[in-house]
Amino acid sequence: MAASLVQSGEDAFRKMFKFYKRRNPPPDFCHVIDFSGGIPNPDPKVVPAKLDPATVSDVEAARLGLQPVRDWRAFGLQGYPGFIFISNPFMRGSQPFWVRQCLKIYPQKPNICNLDIHMSPSDTQDIWGKSVHALSSPPSGKREPKTLLERLRWVTLGYHYNWDTKTYSADHYTHFPADLHLLSFQIAAACGFPGFNAQAGILNYYRSDSSLGIHVDESELDHSQPLLSLSFGQSAIFLLGGTHREDPPTALYMHSGDMMVMSGQSRLLYHAVPRIVPAPKEHVTLEMECCSMAPSLQDNAVVEPVSKQDWAVCSQYIQSSRVNVTVRQVLGPGQSFPETLDAGQAWTGRQQE
């Protein structure tokens, strides 16, 4: 469905969301922009984006499992100033480390996840440990209960987002993971945002039938800083809209390793994920080659080799799932939260459509 077919005045975003979510009959994906170069005729909206390679040394990039910035394939989209799409800048063999962090490390306490709503901290203490046995053994044939890892939907880091009040607050903060902080700092620097300070993160875990509803990320107090988004595993259709629901969105593929930066005039645009789609073969098989092709590790490397046992679980998980990480700077330098009265309010889950 071309954007031009959507009549103005109605909720064009919702219409497009339903179009791409539809199962029967499945939609035509021919208008979805694919930055991976898999499609011979690039969309006329796609323009090259200029990065700043001098801000991140090749050694710094390699420590994080990233290619030298001058080799990154970065794009902008006409009509979306401040939007940057970086087509998988990871070195081959380094994505498994980040996938392992998202599945094994970041869900650990003190971080918060959807399972905490109905379970005690002791039950959600070791999601990985409680799931690996069932995930590593071949299916027995009878219907087995889902593991905690399979029931994981979201994890919050740093300033933990309160889904009910749609706010962050000073008293719901735990240490932000240092490796993801550094990765975010370097990506933002390459995109023209030196000094980016990752303070909050939201990880979304998608199964093949999941979607994420139409929203704007506006709860951060400093909107001059970009929002970073990284994806692993299966691919997604991502819809990037305008400042109004009536603005017809642009549909993009997000594949494993791809990154998006929403900044400037694109920082507060409506967006959504109506559908998860199977990853093209080369995006997961080649890029994820783990134990046989681990990146040559240097001193001080952040990215470590992933053990065969861990990778067996991760690779099985991402064969049918997608993980998305969004990283946000909540406060500008010297800024603090306004006084709030809502301390102690209960949390409920994120709304999914």
Ligand code: OGA
């Ligand atoms: C979010 C978000 C997009 C994605 O978490 O706010 O927009 O690609 N995620 O999963």
Ligand code: MN
């Ligand atoms: Mn968002």
